[in-house]
Amino acid sequence: MRTLVTGGAGFIGSHVVDALLGAGHQVAVVDNLATGSRSNLDSRAEFFEADVRDQPEIDRVFHLIKPAAVLHLAAQTLVAGAVSDPQRDAQINVLGTLSVLRAAAGAASHKVIFASSGGTVYGDARVQPVAETHPLNPISPYGVSKVAGEHYVRVLCAQAGLSYTILRYGNVYGPRDIPASQHVITAFLHAIVNGERPVIEWDGEQAKDYVFVRDVAAAHLRALDAGDFEAFNIGSGGEVSVNEIFRQVCAAAGVSETALPPDCKKRLATSSARAHLGGTVMRRFRFTRSVLCALVLAAGAASLAGASLGTASAADWPKYLHDDQGSGTTNDQAIDAGGAASLSAPAGWPRQLGDRPITTQPIVANGLVYAGAWDGYEYALRSDGTTAWRQYLGRTKNCFIADAVSTTTAGTIAGIVSTGAVATARVLGRTRSVLYVGGGGNLDAAGNPVTGSAEMIALDALSGDILWRSPLGGAPNHLIWSSPAVYNGSVYVGVSSFDDCPLVQGKLVKLDASTGALQATFNTVPTGCEGASIWGSPTIDAAAGTVYVATGNSRPCSIFGPQLGRYPHTKRGAILLGLALLAVLVAVIWPRSWLRVGFWLSVSGAVTAAALGAYLMIGPTVSMNRPYSVSLVQLDAQDLQVKTSWKVPETDEGDYDFGSTPTLFSGTVTPGGKRRQLLGVPNKNGNYYVFDRAQVGAGPVATIRLASANRTAPTKGNGSIAPSAFDGRTLYVAGGGTEIKGLHVPGSVSAFDPNNLSTPLWQFGAAGPVLGAISTAPGLVVIGNGPFTTLLSSVDGTPLFQ
Template structure:
């Protein structure tokens, strides 16, 4: 028989082994549910919405000319979302009935869900499914770390799906359909999910909001109302951009409604605290810079600028008036530190008016895009520009002849990718030279969505389906 002390040591030793094994199992599980290096797990790559994947090395200035079409996935409906890539799976939404997709890197189906549609014959477009880009993030659900697909549905519900199976974990109704719609893409931070709410298409306007939900349960934690209760307008079409170091969120708002005299936050750029969505700063577009239906339909980009030897934190966003605005992050109420005219003003981006395209930031240069513009005396249907982050001066300009740039600018070291008309264009980030271009044989199939670039492949959607371009 073992003595008391020996048994205690044996039990303690066994306990230590069990704890070590459980720790190892948990660590391996946690590793399996975190996005791998080189993935593109959320809209514009990260919560700062830089649109830049610094880990990409396969596609570069030397290899981009050798890109070719790997495969296409016919969707049968519009894809306006940006594909997200995590742990060997591509997640993308479409406007059809079966509208949230998980696809393997070789184009094999993993799962497909139907997350509802909104239809209103008074609006254009009449029917839309999923227009929200998914965020793939690990969250503790029922005590277990689970990789979750967070996405706005086509039925005004916000969904959390098991990223591996597509099974619904929870859903939360954010508004009534068909008036309310989630065009916004979610951001996940500190156990919460943040997403904007807008109208289906200004027909009619609804009260714009940013909503904070518990990532594990879907319970609404806080709401920022852009306009007072009982009023309409100020829809949030873009994604909330998060300054994780400072715990603040930036977003822009849409057109005012009937209570316009009390809707000071409409057609504005706003900063709130991530903890409770309380207001920090805001800036309203001056009346002399506004245009008809000239609200914000874009997402802010965090970047930095060196001014007089001092690194300054900045944030920028484009408006449908064709102006890109840059602010000092610590005082956006003071107004823009610079403005850059990137397109003609107007309320119809698909016609070439203004810009709804989020910029990309590669750590040194800002890349902005938009609709109809003039470059070196030539009329261009769209424009891509490299911008000095300190001054807003253009470093180079690239004229687009096939159509306006509607989706976000995407970047990897040395390379910029955009969709324009029925083309995907790959541009040298240093010289602005075209390195590669792919043309959809269907001249009417416009690339509305932004490209994701991950592990040597460009993924991008249009009105026909999803495309994979690689070496």
């Protein structure tokens, strides 16, 4: 059967997908990845990144798939989130459900299975256990939205002639849950995995009905062919207290509890579900030590498949640009458009980190803020601004590169210029939260010269202890400007030169996240050649198993070999050519009695000398092909073999290379066009190039002119190196000097509808060139420009804070 699962990349949805695939069904998944992750998905499932509130896109997907059964799990699931923002909760849970129901009817689907909530639709239940016939009396906005969804399912399915089944979940637990869910079992397991002390709220005697996620998935599978026009409670049929759960956690982990004050008891009557959907669907909750150990292991494994960012909470920003897709976007609503104007620094902030600049993007994970500084230290700061830990990772002294960061002596000393990535991995025999970051160099903490290298370094994210270091090239010529991506148990990072003094062979390396061992290497230019550094960071399309990088300019590299160098050897070549001419003269005037031998010796000497002279003078300029310099390159994530690439035309080159990171997004490019999986990346030539990910080698499908580029120094307002952002609906791009409405501005940010890239939705003239990455949150766009941090309205670009 052809099935479609909304929210199929999430905690419960991904298990439903597994169950459907295991039963031989064809499965398509729709998910906006707000809380889900592509790493949760089986590669056999067809994936569409879309929001259920986007009716045209949902209609398009349903028309394409034509599912016989629709399993609607996409939802805003946080009770607290619904209380703080009931309008957003209703938009997703009510209007999103309407969108799915209309699309199902339009695609002539046969059945809809709707995920509801047994914990909220009944409200304060009068009797225990709570049967499906109990009046629906929600007391929270989330419960209201779920009840409304149930009513719309009944009415609209009846009107369209569709059958339906409503499943009201108990408290679901199991692998792939995330801490942001605020589920008590997941919170305990997350604390154990990260070496933290779990906390019990109230007296711990509050009891709920807990049900294993795979049992919930099995109920969906049974509901495909049973339970039409009915609602069923999906639970264990029993209640268990938090203390009962916690005792097993304490026994296994050796931690003590912190008691706070009591909730309520609730268990669901599941006799109807057992009768209609099968008696083995739901099992009684048994949380023995063996189950605990299995779930702890599952929590570690599911959070990574080796190592991944899948366990990041909604409030986290665990890596450069937030995620491996380079979206630059969070769904966290701690700051909204209404409160942006009143922002102020809390006590303890700002924090000065050494006496050097900070050019990394701060990241947030584990309740800490991580930042690397040019003083060579990586810092972990608490929310009150105090230092949890700091670790010296190295500094590199090399050529002079910029007024803003130079020292008073010749040359520049750079510290940590790579933004870290926090992920969970098993390192040195223990599953832990790990910070991966570029570092190393040729100066120790006291400033003394040392023999060192540019390195990828793994640290314990909670203590700052160094777990492993992997050298990637000798210092001072090599430096890790790139920020790592952690995917499927591996760390991907670019290797570059310190600056153009000298260039080094650019590379993308893949390292084992647990050990730092080298797994694969992509050389951007042939061995012995220089350049094509990866100054930006890798972007990963997990669904396609591909990695994207954009490269810098390279030096000419002779076809005769790197030993010849890249510049003509004028002096030595001229000497040899002079000797060749002398040999010719000797051949002409050689005595007749020696004519035969002397003539031919002179001629052969002249030819040899001329050839060597030409080799030294012309050979270095006869360059081999360097197809991956100044290019966007698509690589296989498994072995880093090139799939395809596109090189900036010579008319665009000069020093106009890529110094940025690609962004993945989707759209039609032009109104009425076919929806495509897209990628965008800015160039120092002032262009923002947009590619169809299925045809990168064919060149850009659109080019947006961002900034003038009469010179190639982005710090002086030319071109762009600022990574873009995509919030699921709008693409935001930025750069240096340009014109807006006939007026020159030193920098700008523009918003584009990805379905119409010909005209911006709005533009904002910045106070200076936008060099850093754009970041977005619901209703907000954040940029650094000149000396300012500016918050803009994502709706129309209106400045909200500066």
